[in-house]
Amino acid sequence: MAIGEEVSNKQIILKNYVTGFPKETDMELVSSSIKLKVPEGSKAVLVKNLYLSCDPFMRPRMSKPETESYIAGYTPGSVITGFGVSKVVDSGYPDLKEGDLVWGMTGWEEFSLISMPETLRKITFTDVPLSYYTGILGMPGLTAYAGLFELCSPKKGENVYVSAASGAVGQLVGQFAKSIGCYVVGSAGSKEKVELLKTKFGFDEAFNYKEENDLVAALKRCFPQGIDIYFENVGGPMLDAVLLNMREKGRIAVCGLISQYNREKPEGVFNLFCLISKRIRMEGLLVFDHWHLYPQFVENISKSIIEGKIVYVEDIVEGLESAPSALIGLFSGRNVGKQVVLLARE
Template sequence: MAKLGEEVSNKQIILRDYVSGFPKVSDMAFKTSTIRLQVPQGSKAVLFKNLYLSCDPYMRTRMKKHEFPNYVPPFTPGSVISGYGVAKVLDSGHPDFKEGDLVWGMTGWEEYSLITKPETLFKIQPTDVPLSYYTGILGMPGMSAYAGFYEVCSPKKGECVFVSAASGAVGQLVGQFAKLMGCYVVGSAGSNHKVELLKNKFGFDEAFNYKEENNLDAALKRYFPKGIDIYFENVGGKMLDAVLLNMKVHGRIAACGMISQYNLEQPEGVHNLVSVVFKRIRMQGFLVFDYFHLYPQFLDFIMKYIKEGKIVYVEDTVEGLENGPAALIGLFTGRNVGKQVVVVARE
């Protein structure tokens, strides 16, 4: 156990250069640098030990230069990548943080991070739920599912809800929220194992493996003979195109992400947008950053359901920072089953 003030090695994950096309493990490098385990005198920074790191699809968009204003900026080639994670305070120059505090929020993919603006981090109050949940159900993906479903989808009891990437960090929660509201819920996923999880663990009414469907339009018509009221969009591209053909009048599409498009140099064309007009569809993109003010309310809401066992959560955990790059890239091949977490240290 390293002591305060000591200079120790600090393993890190670096982005080598901007990535085009499908990302590879070799686009990132594993590097060992050193760090003094102490906040510099007079600084208001906080020194964290990183415990759990979150692999999220949006991180792909940070691997290239992008021109989205008011969005998370790209990573810096040659520097440590960053992402959501759970961390513990080792030393603090900031009045709001003290040694031993646990937080979740944006941190570095490294063993120790010196964070100069810790105000955006969320403090974790001690509970008996797993700490890693703050990368998922209790963190950014949980808030995304909550804001996206309740604030963007305008759901009503009895409506027909379709969720893509439904066993993922966000999708598994959206489906469970929709069931709690009394909706009919169908999910799509990329393996038969995930389909089983959706039906037997998360309580979706139906689920299908999109990779085994030649005709997504036909698949959706099978599960939604009367059409879809709400589509929770995580994938984009061909699935969105098929969904547009199957939306009901006054349907809503909450666009949380479009993972199928992130690795394409030229995104797929979506051909059926004329349905947006004739069916009066509302398609609303959203980002969790705009909803973090609802976090305390969300935490009360979700903790109650977790404790009652009415909402469950599946994580896919890899051990060791050095396995982080492969875990992150696995999101894009669908290797993960449930929320992909990287364990850097268990406290």
């Protein structure tokens, strides 16, 4: 593979806008060609994609936009985009050179021409798997860190509940909260994941929400004195049950609503009066508001990883052709840990 050479480039495109639960057939593997050189005079960067990240926020981008969102939706016939780890092949951008490793937004394809290279972050710490930059050292990691510490300001001894707790973000929120002396409970959708929360991630307690007939009672059982902090990843009936179990002056960080993404009509929330009666603060969380924390975050967390103070579980599938199935699996809970697609090892 030489600079300037024209090569084939496999890609995943969105075929049509999606309603309801997405299917593999909503996406298509196609092949095009790409010249391994940045256009003359361009400040773009050409990268070879190594790892692709599957994230819940990608599902709303597959629907026909009806309201303005914080991130642009996908266009049918175009390449799907998301976070990934890549290696620079050619660069017109002065801060990046051939051979540099980067993470950021890229295409679901073998090679991508990045027209806004300033959004890429150069990887300098390589004593961990590169795939970690799709997770613990990437967007999900900073999301967990900022959501817990910036939005919820946890204190030692407080009660913390995390839904979708074995996922890319949840497994970190729980460990961060435990590290400062909180009591932490998580919920997940299988016996295997519940055991993982307790034995691998150190949660104090965990339960399988699919086995609970009464979520309000389940949370009361786990939190007899109530919940101080809720890290929200699910929405719907779970949020309603949490509101009834929150303590006064509780905090809720709304990171995601994965139970609602595939519904044609979202479920309502009925216990919002608790926000008033208990003086609860509920705030939406977007990682883009917290990029300024990243240098401090990556320095601290890298050290914790090396010292074995924090662990991370990934679910890695191989090959671009596996990407659609991996993404869809997020919404049925098929993955165990952070879902990653391996394209190349460099």
